[in-house]
Amino acid sequence: MNRWLRVALIAGAITAVGCFVWSSWPPNSHYAPVEITFAVVGLSFMVAGIAAWQRWPASRLGLLFTIVGYLYLVPYILVNLANPVAWTIGNVTEGIYGAALAHLGLAWPTGRLRSRFECGVIVANYAQNIAFNTAGELFWNPASSGCNASCPPNLLLVRSSPSISNAIGTAQGYVGLVMTGIILTLIVRHWKSARGWSRRAMIPLLWIGAAVGAENILTGNLFHFSALVTYTLLPLVLLAGPALFVISTVRARTAGGALGTAIVDLEPGASPGRLRDALARALGDSTLQLAFPQPGGSGYLDTSGQAVDADRPDNGRAVVPIAGSDGAVLVYDEGLELEPHLVKLTAAAAGMALEHGRLQAEVQAQLEQVRASRARIVEAGDAERRRLERDLHDGAQQRLVTLSLALGMARDRAAGADPELEALIESAGKEAREALTELRELARGIHPAVLTETGLAGAIQALVERSPVATTITAVPDGRFPAPIEATAYFVVSEALANVAKHARADGAQVTIRKRPGRLVVEVSDDGAGGARPEGGSGLRGLADRVASVGGVLRVDSPPGGGTRLEADLPCP
Amino acid sequence: MQAYPAILIVDDHGGFRAFARSMLEAAGFTVAEAATGAEAAEAARAVRPGLVLLDIGLPDLDGFEVAERLAASACEPAPVVVLTSTREARDYGGRIAASPAAGFLPKDQLSGAALRRFLAPEP
Numbered sequence: 001m002n003r004w005l006r007v008a009l010i011a012g013a014i015t016a017v018g019c020f021v022w023s024s025w026p027p028n029s030h031y032a033p034v035e036i037t038f039a040v041v042g043l044s045f046m047v048a049g050i051a052a053w054q055r056w057p058a059s060r061l062g063l064l065f066t067i068v069g070y071l072y073l074v075p076y077i078l079v080n081l082a083n084p085v086a087w088t089i090g091n092v093t094e095g096i097y098g099a100a101l102a103h104l105g106l107a108w109p110t111g112r113l114r115s116r117f118e119c120g121v122i123v124a125n126y127a128q129n130i131a132f133n134t135a136g137e138l139f140w141n142p143a144s145s146g147c148n149a150s151c152p153p154n155l156l157l158v159r160s161s162p163s164i165s166n167a168i169g170t171a172q173g174y175v176g177l178v179m180t181g182i183i184l185t186l187i188v189r190h191w192k193s194a195r196g197w198s199r200r201a202m203i204p205l206l207w208i209g210a211a212v213g214a215e216n217i218l219t220g221n222l223f224h225f226s227a228l229v230t231y232t233l234l235p236l237v238l239l240a241g242p243a244l245f246v247i248s249t250v251r252a253r254t255a256g257g258a259l260g261t262a263i264v265d266l267e268p269g270a271s272p273g274r275l276r277d278a279l280a281r282a283l284g285d286s287t288l289q290l291a292f293p294q295p296g297g298s299g300y301l302d303t304s305g306q307a308v309d310a311d312r313p314d315n316g317r318a319v320v321p322i323a324g325s326d327g328a329v330l331v332y333d334e335g336l337e338l339e340p341h342l343v344k345l346t347a348a349a350a351g352m353a354l355e356h357g358r359l360q361a362e363v364q365a366q367l368e369q370v371r372a373s374r375a376r377i378v379e380a381g382d383a384e385r386r387r388l389e390r391d392l393h394d395g396a397q398q399r400l401v402t403l404s405l406a407l408g409m410a411r412d413r414a415a416g417a418d419p420e421l422e423a424l425i426e427s428a429g430k431e432a433r434e435a436l437t438e439l440r441e442l443a444r445g446i447h448p449a450v451l452t453e454t455g456l457a458g459a460i461q462a463l464v465e466r467s468p469v470a471t472t473i474t475a476v477p478d479g480r481f482p483a484p485i486e487a488t489a490y491f492v493v494s495e496a497l498a499n500v501a502k503h504a505r506a507d508g509a510q511v512t513i514r515k516r517p518g519r520l521v522v523e524v525s526d527d528g529a530g531g532a533r534p535e536g537g538s539g540l541r542g543l544a545d546r547v548a549s550v551g552g553v554l555r556v557d558s559p560p561g562g563g564t565r566l567e568a569d570l571p572c573p
Numbered sequence: 574m575q576a577y578p579a580i581l582i583v584d585d586h587g588g589f590r591a592f593a594r595s596m597l598e599a600a601g602f603t604v605a606e607a608a609t610g611a612e613a614a615e616a617a618r619a620v621r622p623g624l625v626l627l628d629i630g631l632p633d634l635d636g637f638e639v640a641e642r643l644a645a646s647a648c649e650p651a652p653v654v655v656l657t658s659t660r661e662a663r664d665y666g667g668r669i670a671a672s673p674a675a676g677f678l679p680k681d682q683l684s685g686a687a688l689r690r691f692l693a694p695e696p
Contacts, residue, residue, distance in 0.1 A: 393659055393660065394586075394630070397660075398586050398589065398659055400659075401589065401681045402586075402592050404681045405593070405683060408596075408684065409595070409596050412599075433681060436659075440660065440661060444664070448664075449660055449664045450664045450665065453665050453666065454665060454667065454668055458665070458666020458667055458668070459666070461666055462666060
């Protein structure tokens with residue numbers, strides 16, 4: 001809103017209320033409460049005008065609110081001036097604010113009337129108001145109504161005739177009633193056809209509709225109410241419309257903050273449906289749609305699976321693209337065009353949330369890839385070690401065995417004939433056997449054949465038998481498990497027993513392997529010194545990595561002086 | 574009565590078979606050879622060996638399976654099956670004890686005397 005316009009509006013409002021107070025000075029104790037209410041109601045419309053101009057610069061609502069405010073106060077100021085011209089003009093224009101109020105109601109919220117018919121209704125309403133007021137003035141003599149000294153003469157008076165004046169008043173009441181009926185019907189139709197944001201934006205309008213009706217009934221000449229009802233009830237009803245509008249404007253200013261809160265409150269990885277719900281709530285538009293382009297360019301689908309034409313939206317709908325979201329759009333109630341800033345903010349928030357979700361999915365996918373590739377690398381390593389062990393077994397070991405046998409035969413043949421040769425061959429045979437033993441150990445270190453041959457139970461048994469610390473097996477399941485799980489379980493027990501022998505200063509150790517639904521739990525505990533740290537150089541780090549490579553978890557419980565308990569929880573079908 | 578019954582050597586490693594044959598023949602045994610599990614079953618029917626020296630790592634079936642089949646076939650009298658490998662017995666866990674074979678002999682400890690102990694267990 002233009003700064004000068006705002007200054008002018010504020011100055012105008014202050015001047016109008018000031019003039020009103022000045023014109024009715026000195027206050028008459030009898031009329032003072034009524035005059036104060038007048039000032040407040042007039043001012044409330046002017047304040048609502050400023051609020052509307054500020055909130056919806058593209059709407060004429062601000063202008064209409066301001067006009068209603070002036071039309072409400074000015075006739076009374078003129079009447080109070082005790083000048084014949086002002087007095088006559090004031091009387092002719094008195095009550096015309098009701099027509100402006102009806103105009104405001106029908107033009108809600110854009111400030112523009114929707115059809116030629118509605119335009120006609122509003123013009124007719126202004127016209128009948130002024131026409132009947134003017135006609136009544138021609139036959140109304142203030143002196144005959146008991147206003148002798150305080151009232152200036154009526155300049156329009158043609159003939160003093162209370163009966164004609166009253167008849168005109170009654171006719172005006174009937175015509176006003178019909179016009180009000182038409183206008184209220186149209187307002188109700190607007191309300192019923194509005195959806196989403198527009199419907200919310202119409203809440204103050206309902207009160208303005210009530211004010212239009214109340215104004216007509218209470219000030220029309222058909223019904224006669226006590227002054228208390230007319231001067232207390234009507235201002236209250238009139239006040240409600242602008243007050244509600246100002247309140248809703250203040251609340252709308254917090255909608256931007258509500259958007260931020262909605263996005264922050266959205267849990268990570270929330271579905272687009274939940275994002276839409278959060279945005280719709282924050283925006284106050286229950287009809288908001290979040291739509292994504294379908295692969296192959298076959299239009300858009302919103303989060304509830306409904307087809308959306310983003311290029312030609314339905315009547316009363318508008319579309320805004322969401323930047324950086326691969327073509328997603330927001331489809332919203334057209335009434336929100338009045339709040340372009342809020343729409344921009346919503347699109348930006350949606351873009352951020354979608355981008356966040358996309359990045360999260362991407363990171364998740366990358367993590368999944370890394371996990372899978374880590375498992376593949378470990379598996380490939382295992383396979384390579386199995387192959388190496390097998391090659392040693394089939395190749396070098398086999399040859400050494402044959403060599404050893406040949407040397408045995410050679411020694412037998414040399415026996416007796418050449419003791420020196422026999423001793424030489426005997427020592428060569430011994431070397432060959434030792435080489436074979438060393439090669440076997442090496443091969444076992446590369447990959448335990450017993451694991452491939454017999455599975456976990458046999459392999460753990462072999463490990464325990466070789467362990468220098470007295471070790472018992474509490475439980476080991478029979479049967480075979482996936483090779484990477486068997487290898488990892490074996491590696492855990494082997495590494496743990498090696499640690500027990502090297503660091504724990506333990507008297508005994510226990511190995512327990514249990515099959516649980518979907519898991520294999522490997523546990524190795526000892527009664528040694530404890531104090532093992534997973535981040536220390538005791539091979540626990542490598543063990544944890546190995547366990548993690550198959551998607552398992554390694555837990556180490558090793559209080560100083562309290563022994564060490566190591567548990568690997570492996571996923572296992 | 575034949576003092577030294579026929580021995581069937583089942584091993585896919587030709588060099589080993591050749592050495593084993595010459596060693597066992599020198600020790601007085603009659604020797605037949607097979608390179609695979611399938612050949613072993615066939616040779617067992619044809620030769621009716623008194624003892625089968627059976628390598629565990631064969632290209633088609635493994636030695637445990639061949640031992641099962643030999644025990645299940647209607648050869649009368651059933652041959653004494655001795656499993657062998659370049660690996661040690663503990664590399665096979667409890668599988669050796671669970672098989673119908675009479676025992677296990679590491680390849681590098683093969684000799685006529687060792688086999689004779691399987692044929693005539695000391696009381």
